[in-house]
Amino acid sequence: MEHPERWHRDQFRQHGPFGLRHRHGHGGPLRREPADRLGGGVAAGIAAWRGFSPTAVRIVFVLATLVSAGWGLPLYVLAWLFIPAVGTDANIFSKARNDTGGIRLAVGLASLLIFVLLIAGALNGGWFISWAWPQVFSVAGLALIWRNGAPEDQATLRHLLEPLGAATDDVKPSRRSAWRLVIAAVLLAAGLGWLFSAHASLALLRPLGGVLLVIAAIVLALGPWWLRIARDLAVERQAKARAEERVDIAARIHDSVLQTLALIQRRADDPQKVIQLARLQERELRSWLFEGRSPDDAEEITVADGVRQIQQDIESRYGVPVEAVTVGDCDLDENLSALLAAAREATVNAAKWSGASVISLFAEVEPVEVSIVVRDRGKGFDPGSVPEDRKGLAESVHGRMTRRGGTATVTSAPGEGTKVTLKMPRSSLTAGRS
Amino acid sequence: MSTPRVVLVDDHGLFRSGVRAELGRQVDVVGEADDVQPAIDLIGELLPDVVLLDVHLPGGGGQAVVQAVKASHPEVRFLALSASDAPEDVIAVIRAGARGYVTKTISTAELADAVRRIAAGDAVFSHRLAGFVLDAFAGGPTAEVKPSFDPELDQLTSREREVLRLIAQGYTYKEIARELFISVKTVESHVSSVLRKLQLSTRHQLTRWAAERRLA
Numbered sequence: 044m045e046h047p048e049r050w051h052r053d054q055f056r057q058h059g060p061f062g063l064r065h066r067h068g069h070g071g072p073l074r075r076e077p078a079d080r081l082g083g084g085v086a087a088g089i090a091a092w093r094g095f096s097p098t099a100v101r102i103v104f105v106l107a108t109l110v111s112a113g114w115g116l117p118l119y120v121l122a123w124l125f126i127p128a129v130g131t132d133a134n135i136f137s138k139a140r141n142d143t144g145g146i147r148l149a150v151g152l153a154s155l156l157i158f159v160l161l162i163a164g165a166l167n168g169g170w171f172i173s174w175a176w177p178q179v180f181s182v183a184g185l186a187l188i189w190r191n192g193a194p195e196d197q198a199t200l201r202h203l204l205e206p207l208g209a210a211t212d213d214v215k216p217s218r219r220s221a222w223r224l225v226i227a228a229v230l231l232a233a234g235l236g237w238l239f240s241a242h243a244s245l246a247l248l249r250p251l252g253g254v255l256l257v258i259a260a261i262v263l264a265l266g267p268w269w270l271r272i273a274r275d276l277a278v279e280r281q282a283k284a285r286a287e288e289r290v291d292i293a294a295r296i297h298d299s300v301l302q303t304l305a306l307i308q309r310r311a312d313d314p315q316k317v318i319q320l321a322r323l324q325e326r327e328l329r330s331w332l333f334e335g336r337s338p339d340d341a342e343e344i345t346v347a348d349g350v351r352q353i354q355q356d357i358e359s360r361y362g363v364p365v366e367a368v369t370v371g372d373c374d375l376d377e378n379l380s381a382l383l384a385a386a387r388e389a390t391v392n393a394a395k396w397s398g399a400s401v402i403s404l405f406a407e408v409e410p411v412e413v414s415i416v417v418r419d420r421g422k423g424f425d426p427g428s429v430p431e432d433r434k435g436l437a438e439s440v441h442g443r444m445t446r447r448g449g450t451a452t453v454t455s456a457p458g459e460g461t462k463v464t465l466k467m468p469r470s471s472l473t474a475g476r477s
Numbered sequence: 478m479s480t481p482r483v484v485l486v487d488d489h490g491l492f493r494s495g496v497r498a499e500l501g502r503q504v505d506v507v508g509e510a511d512d513v514q515p516a517i518d519l520i521g522e523l524l525p526d527v528v529l530l531d532v533h534l535p536g537g538g539g540q541a542v543v544q545a546v547k548a549s550h551p552e553v554r555f556l557a558l559s560a561s562d563a564p565e566d567v568i569a570v571i572r573a574g575a576r577g578y579v580t581k582t583i584s585t586a587e588l589a590d591a592v593r594r595i596a597a598g599d600a601v602f603s604h605r606l607a608g609f610v611l612d613a614f615a616g617g618p619t620a621e622v623k624p625s626f627d628p629e630l631d632q633l634t635s636r637e638r639e640v641l642r643l644i645a646q647g648y649t650y651k652e653i654a655r656e657l658f659i660s661v662k663t664v665e666s667h668v669s670s671v672l673r674k675l676q677l678s679t680r681h682q683l684t685r686w687a688a689e690r691r692l693a
Binding site: 364366368369370371401403405407416418420462 | 582604605607608611612615642645646647648
């Protein structure tokens with residue numbers, strides 16, 4: 044049972060990042076490639092699937108959009124909705140189907156656009172209108188992707204919506220709405236009057252000027268509603284960020300406070316040790332809460348530093364020797380810090396539960412990813428029978444890794460020890476520098 | 478197989494007597510030396526099967542002993558030992574001709590086993606040496622690497638890399654064999670081949686890597 048993501052990464056490695064050197068595709072199912080994306084990773088996905096260069100696919104797509112008067116864009120959005128991302132089997136649409144709020148938003152946005160286009164069309168908008176019609180579907184689709192997509196999908200859209208979010212801040216609702224509507228009505232009347240007046244000398248400019256005035260009127264009348272929708276999107280984004288933060292805090296507290304409490308219970312017969320542990324924990328918690336410093340990033344600058352820090356901490360706290368080997372090195376970023384935190388958690392688990400006399404910790408920095416293997420020859424366990432409330436491996440290790448695009452594999456069997464393999468892709472920031 | 482005859486070379490008397498007491502029953506410790514010149518003389522005289530050699534010696538380091546003895550008695554085999562593990566020193570001793578490297582924290586049983594394997598002509602890689610070697614051969618050949626007379630010497634095969642990774646994770650040869658579905662003999666031959674590459678490669682990067690490490 045090969046892991047789909049690893050399989051994909053191997054493909055990626057063989058063919059190089061741009062896929063320019065290979066002629067045939069990977070032979071697997073069609074998947075979007077968020078790793079190599081400009082939008083939803085559709086072009087890159089098709090490229091990898093059929094073995095083309097992503098750049099070529101993109102050029103063909105742009106040409107097709109030009110020829111089909113804009114229908115390429117909604118098609119792209121549809122593909123984004125219906126093709127699952129690499130490593131997953133569920134597409135965004137399967138999630139969006141049950142999202143009534145999202146569907147309402149999509150219908151609202153689409154009807155708004157239809158309204159605008161109907162008016163503009165009635166006023167003879169020319170080629171612009173025929174291009175804009177397909178975008179009704181694009182807008183609805185993008186709204187659904189925004190509500191239901193993976194974090195990286197949302198990040199891409201956020202990039203596009205950022206200016207709108209900023210614009211919502213200086214809108215004061217209802218105070219000036221009466222004035223606004225009056226001005227809108229005047230503009231509308233002027234625009235319509237201009238359009239239907241028979242002024243011979245301005246014949247050529249007439250449609251254009253009229254359309255401009257009508258659009259200005261629509262923006263004035265309906266703009267606030269539209270901005271409110273954009274603001275709702277921003278609020279939703281914040282809520283998501285808060286939820287993620289909460290999960291991170293829970294993991295952090297589990298790592299430090301709960302672990303120390305467990306240790307204190309086991310050492311209850313040794314008052315000296317209990318005091319020492321409590322002090323240590325107090326220091327950690329204070330520095331994290333009041334100085335905004337996480338307890339384990341004090342001296343961690345590179346992966347090797349971090350591994351050394353884990354080795355020292357585990358050896359001094361649990362008295363179990365840790366044999367650490369690091370191959371290569373690179374600076375830490377957020378993802379790699381999460382990887383180290385997960386590795387620390389796995390090592391703590393091994394020190395506490397395995398009963399092994401030594402734990403080995405192996406880290407390797409490669410051009411595309413960083414992997415850490417934590418291994419012991421201790422008791423081992425049956426991975427299927429870990430109770431739900433013992434959150435160590437499940438949340439701290441697995442959750443931490445997958446939230447940031449990494450993977451965690453645990454192999455263990457009773458009596459045969461445990462091996463935790465963690466892999467985190469390197470971001471473009473740290474990749475290449477080693 | 479007969480008990481291997483061993484000479485201990487280490488500048489710490491305490492360590493020598495400790496190893497001698499622990500290994501006494503499993504190998505035949507025929508002599509001890511505490512510095513480079515005495516060691517060269519003693520080894521030339523006793524011609525042991527295996528020399529347990531401290532990487533750090535006051536009079537020039539373990540590699541001086543290996544080089545001098547290899548010149549006149551190539552059949553003597555060396556197993557390097559060290560507590561401090563500076564990678565460039567370890568690699569230097571291996572490149573001088575030692576057939577393996579273990580840390581001083583190794584258990585007695587493992588050390589005795591390592592001595593026997595060296596005596597039998599195998600290579601012995603500790604988890605740390607495996608890490609160093611992976612590091613030194615990282616990145617594959619690049620344009621700036623001056624090719625050796627045999628370019629295969631300049632890079633590790635993916636299988637050799639895999640074996641080294643598992644050694645670095647603390648796997649024994651037997652466990653590696655099971656993990657990779659190969660025989661223990663095959664694992665040994667992979668390790669020997671890595672050792673050969675390490676010693677014979679003129680890979681420019683090996684030297685540069687060591688130089689960088691020394692600066693850091």
